[in-house]
Amino acid sequence: MKIESVKQWSTEKISQYILYVLVGLIVLIFILFYLIGFDLPFLDNPAFNAPLFTDGVIALMWLMLIFAIGLVVWSFVKSYRSQTKVDQIVNGIPATKISYVVWGVTFVLMVLTFLFTPTSPVIVNGKLFQEWFSLKLSGMFVYTSILLLVIAIATVVFGSTRYIRKNTHQDVHKA
Secondary structure (H helix, E strand, C coil): CCHHHHHCCCHHHHHHHHHHHHHHHHHHHHHHHHHCCCCCECCCCCCCECCCCHHHHHHHHHHHHHHHHHHHHHHHHHHHHHCCCCCCEECCEEHHHHHHHHHHHHHHHHHHHHHHCCCCCEEECCEEECCHHHHHHHHHHHHHHHHHHHHHHHHHHHHHCHHHHHHHHHHHHHC
């Protein structure tokens, strides 16, 4: 596989290969995690396990987080640079407006969930965890993800009922 041929691939083909590589890497790390040294006792408290590949799972998560943040920044910069000053409408869809709304809603949701996430201490591995910023940050990501999933599902349902709404609206005007 030459670099020149990769440049000619479609976006779908590139994303498909990236997906396959990520899934393969994740499966490999988790197979190693569960099959090699999973039952090693934790030195401070033998009631808990200390799997041998815990550092590998943590490193994978950090790499994926850094990659995702980099991709978000790159996407934002690229979309900002590629847009013209006029409101772009692609196939009758206001693409620029939708892009700004998505970025804005995501940002507002992250700020609101950060502000309203409870910081009550939780018990982790038998110890009380009460670090304020970490509790706020983790709550922000969890609640924002849930809210974005609900919004995505609602949008898909609304979009899929378009023809029903359109036909019902036409039937009312015919009568």
